Amino acid sequence: MRYFPKSTFSFLLLISIFILFNSCSSDDETLSTITVNAADFFVTIEERPTAGQVLGTVDGSTSQGSVSFSIIEQSVNGAFEIDASTGELKVVNPDLFNFDTNPIITGTVKVSNGNIFENALVVIYLEDIDDSxxxxxxxxxKTQAELDAFGANNYTHITGQLVIGTRYALEFSDIIDLSPLSSLTSIGENLFIAGNEDLASLNGLQNLKFIGSHLYIFDNPSLSSLAELNKLTTVTMDLNIYQNQSLLNMDGLAIKHIGGILNITSNPSLTNLLGFSELISVGSIQIQSNPQLTNLKGFENITEVSTLRLGGNDALLNLEGLENLTQIHALLAIGACNLLTNLDELQNVHSSPAEITINFNNSLLNINALSNSETVEYIDVSNNPVLVxxxxxxxxxxxxxxxxxxxxSITDLSGLNNLTxxxxLGISQNPNLSSIAxxxxxxxxxxxxxxxxxPTLANLNSLNNLETIGNDLRIVENSALTDFCGLQTVIANNGPGNTYSVYGNAYNPTQQDILNGNCSL
Structure with missing residues (x-):
């Protein structure tokens, strides 16, 4: 297999394209509060893909409303298209994806919200296929005998999907040796390695360099290492590693690009992720239910993701490894990481994720590192017992x-001071919340x-400037609440548009009581 040389000329060309087109513009930047974020897109695929093959998704987000995607230009006209609403890139003309004539295909995608937009660079590297x-x-x-017979053909490339093992079947396969597959260098679609009870090593896949879609490695109880994948550099879509009971680490990996989600879940012996130290681009990161994992070292080269989801990692002490992360576009979710005391390693994230969910973290003392967030669509901070x-x-x-x-442990709502x-807005079951300051x-x-x-909330004074409640107001079962005078302004402005529901408090005034000045005991 041949590779396109990364010459100085090619490098300078790409840099020039980046500088020319990766810029933000609008007709009225200074007057608008709407912002748009767009992430550059890089992928490596094999030449001669199929028509309609998904290349990946350009990440784009906005502080208000939604974004649309459009192609401004591409170096080879008609090579790919983009879904206007999702940002998904697809192959249009497979004949143009020819290594000999177009080893690199580039383009510019406009991510816009009305007149506000940002451009994203698209770079598609092609790998040459040995047709022999x-x-x-x-x-x-499904069996060792089938694998041995297939391997005897010494195939270098599989155009479609390869499944090794029983996948989702209830029983395990008898496969223990992948060495007959040692000639294999690339797979056009998915690779599944699943349901192999006694498979201890991936020896046989040491020459595999490219996977054209998803990689799944799951339910292999004896697998302790992935080191034999040391030549694999690109997984075009998702990389899923889960339910491998003996897997200790990711040492030996050399993966540089993951086009979709990196999902590492339910590997009970996994202690570190240092094997991802060469990873430079990934769509999203999801690390869940790995009880021996103490940090996230290995992700130092990652600067942006669409989603960061961390959950159920009981030994995770800190977020070391994420210090260089600057952008989270869609979702930040951290839950049930019971030794995590702060999020300090995220302090360099300067773009606001659309959603922030922080819940069920028993030792989390503060979320100060999120201070760069400005406009967020969804916030859930729940079940964090020592968060002050x-x-x-x-x-x-x-x-x-x-x-x-x-x-x-929260006694007031300081931290929401600029929320207008x-x-x-739901504020519920916070036992020591004595004020909504x-x-x-x-x-x-x-x-x-x-x-x-x-139960300790005594008054609603901090709602003095509230002017409008469009639909429902529900204030119930706050056993110490006696003072509703903070609602006088909004009640005078015709109150909630639909339901006024006040009961089970120490005092339960009607809307007329509040208008008449009988707003507290």
């Missing part, structure tokens, strides 16, 4: 939904405001 010994189609190898305040959210001015539930507009600048609740079961 290709298996055309898909193959499922919401500092870190102080620059957020608007959100669609905000939930503050079951945080035992929200669609739905922090909501002084809240003016508009477009839909509903719920304040429920906060």
């Amino acid at each position: 010994n290709v298996f055309d189609g898909r193959i499922w190898l 305040n919401l500092q870190g959210l102080e620059n957020i001015t608007s959100a669609n939904e905000v939930y503050i539930y079951l945080n035992s 507009t929200v669609d739905y 922090g909501l002084e600048n809240l003016k508009t609740v477009q839909s509903s405001l719920f304040i429920e079961q906060n």
Whole structure:
């Protein structure tokens, strides 16, 4: 197999394209508060893909509403297309994806929200295929005998999907040796290595360099290492590694590009991720239920992701490895990481994810590292028993939904000081919340405001500037709540648009009581 040389000329050409087209523009930048983020897209695929083959997705987001995607130009006209609403890139003309004539195909995608837009660079590297010994189609190898017979053909490339093992079947395969596959260098579609009870090594895949779609490695109880994948540099879509009971680490890997999600889940013996130290691009990172994992070292080269999801990693002490992360576009979710005390390694993230979910973290003391977040669509901070305040959210001015539930140590809502507009706000079951100080600048609740079961909450004074509740106001079962005078302004402005529900508190005034000045005991 031949590779296109990374010459100085090619490098300078790409840099020039990047400088020329990766810029942000608008007709009215200074007057608009809308921002748009777009991530450059890099992928390596084999030449001669199929028509309609998915290349990946350009990540784009906006602080308000939604974005649309369009192609401004491409170096080889008609090579690929983009879905206007999702950003998914697909092959249009497979004949143009020819290594000999177009070893690199580039383009520029416009990510826009009205007149506000940002351009993303698209670079598609092609790998040459050795046509001398290709298996055309898909193959499922369920037994050692089938694998031995297939391997005797010494195929270098499989155009379709390769399954090794029983995949989702209830029983395990008898496969223990992959060495007959040692001539294999690339797979056009998915690779599954699954359901192999006694497979201890991936020896036989040491020459594999490229996977054209997803890679799944799961339910291999004896597999302790992935080191034999040391030549694999590109997984075009998702890389899934889960339920491998003996897998200790990722040492030996040399993967540089993962086009979709990196999903590492339920590997009970996994202690570190240092094997990902050569990874330079990945769509999203999902690390869940790995009880021996103590940090995230290995991701130092990653600067942006669409989603970062961390959950159920009981030994995770810190987020070391994410210090260079600067952009999270869609979702930041951290849950059930019970030794994690702070998120300090995320302090360099300067773009606001659309959603922030922080819940069920028993040792989390603060979320100060999120202070660069400004406009977020969804916020859920719940079930963090030692979290003392919401500092870190102080620059957020608007959100669609905000939930503050079951945080035992929070005494007020300081940290939401700049929140002016929200669609739905729920404050519930915070046993030591004695004040809602922090909501002084809240003016508009477009839909509903719920304040429920906060037993030490005494007054609503910090809602003095609230002017509008579009639909429902529900204040129930706050056993110490006697003072509703903070609602006088919003009630005078015709109150909630639909339901006024107040009961189970120490005092339960009607809307007329509040208008008449009988707003507290």
